[in-house]
Structure formats: C-alpha cells, structure tokens
Amino acid sequence: AGVFDLIHFTVLFSELRAALRAGVLDLIHFVVVFSELRAALRAGVLDLTHFVVVFSELRAVLRAGVLDLIHFTVIFSELRAALRAGVLDLIHFVVVFSELRAVFRAGVLDLIHSVVVFSELRAVLRAGVLDLIHFVVVFSELRAVLRAGVLDLIHFVVVFSELRAVLRAGVLDLIHFVVVFSELRAALRAGVLK
Numbered sequence: 001a002g003v004f005d006l007i008h009f010t011v012l013f014s015e016l017r018a019a020l021r022a023g024v025l026d027l028i029h030f031v032v033v034f035s036e037l038r039a040a041l042r043a044g045v046l047d048l049t050h051f052v053v054v055f056s057e058l059r060a061v062l063r064a065g066v067l068d069l070i071h072f073t074v075i076f077s078e079l080r081a082a083l084r085a086g087v088l089d090l091i092h093f094v095v096v097f098s099e100l101r102a103v104f105r106a107g108v109l110d111l112i113h114s115v116v117v118f119s120e121l122r123a124v125l126r127a128g129v130l131d132l133i134h135f136v137v138v139f140s141e142l143r144a145v146l147r148a149g150v151l152d153l154i155h156f157v158v159v160f161s162e163l164r165a166v167l168r169a170g171v172l173d174l175i176h177f178v179v180v181f182s183e184l185r186a187a188l189r190a191g192v193l194k
Helices: 004-019 027-042 048-063 069-084 091-104 111-126 134-149 155-168 175-188
Strands: none
Touching: none
C-alpha cells in the first residue's frame, strides 16, 4: 500500500520478531499488534519513525512486567483513539503515555484505574474544558495527591469529577480550578478536611 518500503519493512519486522523471541509476544499477539500498528500507519495517524518510537515505549512497559499483552492493546487503542479524534498529536501522545506509565511504575495506579483516569481526563479535553498543557498540569497535581497518600483512587475520581462539574457549569475557569484544588488539597494535608 506504499506505507512501507523494503528497508522499513525489515526494521519493523525485526522489532516485532525480537519481541516474539523475548517471549513478550506469542505468534497470535504478534499478528494482532502488527495489524493494529500498521492500521495506524495506513490511516496516516503515525509515520514510521513515530511508529517505532511508540511501539518501543509500549514494549518497554511490557518487558518491565507492568502491562500484559491484553492491557497493552487496550491502552494503545485508547491513546490511538485520542490521536485520531485530534485530541492528542503524536508528541503529546508520548508525553501523556509516559506520565501514566510513571504512575503505574510507582504502584499508584493499577491498569484498570489508569484507563479510568485517562478516560476521565480525556473527556475533559474533548469537552474543550482543558487543553493539553492544562491536562498535564491537572493530572500532575492530582497524581501528587495520590502519591502523598492524601486521596485514594476512588476519592481522586470523586474530587476530580466534582471540580470538573463546576468547571463545566462555567462557575470556575481553569486557573481558579487549579487554585481551588490546591487550596482543598492543603486543607486535606493539614487534616482539616477528610
């Protein structure tokens, strides 16, 4: 289809074959993952350089034992959907994925919650409430709260949803959202609020 020339075909196939040999992918998944990624290339969502970068990122997560292959596919599909919808460009795709992966590795979120949180935040992006820069800022803010043990994941989602509802109603703009959230977090940390 003109997507691959012979050199790139060889590079890609070698990448995927290495994953097979390392026991990261079995043959069935090899075909599934290759088809997924090739579809992204054909749709013009990824060029070949980015394809290799993104695949390498995700494979590193697989190798570290953070994701199994099923979850690997789920997360990649989620992020690719955001790319296709024009919510994220490729650079931000990598940034956001790295952010979320850091949370996994720190043991703050398991895979299920990671998908929930990302979906929550992406909904805000799509609604035009947050742009990508603020998305990262807000996510980092909330993650700091999780790491400090102030909020568990359930409350994290509740608090974020509450504040987002206020944003959507036009009561707060993004700047005030961050200010108010920081205020509330300070109160939580001081033990004034539970």
